[in-house]
Amino acid sequence: MAASEVPEQGAVDDRDTFLHSIRDLLSLRSSAQVGLSSYVSAPGIVQQISDLQSDLLNLQSELENTLPEDRSRSINELCTLIQNLQQLLFASSTTAQPILTPRALMKELDEMEKMNVKLSAAVEEVTLEQLKKTEIVKHHSQEVALQRRVFVDFFCNPDRLRNQVRELTARVRALQVS
Secondary structure, three states: OOHHHOOOOOEOOOOOHHHHHHHHHHHHHHOOOOOOOOOOEHHHHHHHHHHHHHHHHHHHHHHHHHHHHHHHHHHHHHHHHHHHHHHHHHHHHHOOOOOOOOHHHHHHHHHHHHHHHHHHHHHHHHHHHHHHHHHHHHHOHHHHHHHHHHHHHHHHOHHHHHHHHHHHHHHHHHHHHO
8 A cells, every 4th residue: 555545634733833843854755755745644654754655675685786797797897807918917027028918019229219319320420410410600700690691681681782782792703894
């Protein structure tokens, strides 16, 4: 017999705050269930408590059945993982080649090492050239200043650069004639 079908006998006095508080607590759980009365009676409260106790026992039984299954499944997965890791770890100690790095990976690592050596040589060459350029700049500051001026004029003031070229051409011709 459901709680809504319980005959409402033994009505509770409206001044009994304890039973009204119990009814309020029980109504929190059963508010989603349609058809339950909010009328307070001792048999109605007893029925709701009985329903709650039955639900609690069902949930406890379900928890006791599913928890060990999940626990044993998790333990089995962990044991399998540990065994796989042990095989990977100890298999490499019996061979010269580690099992974690297949041949293709080792070949690529060798190729990468060769490229790294070439890159290091190229970086060293560029560094040496830069040092040579720095030495030239230190000793030939006038030439460097002229180069910079020509570079700037080429992009910013091409007319001035043309005039300078004409002047230099005229000087060279004058020197060749004399």
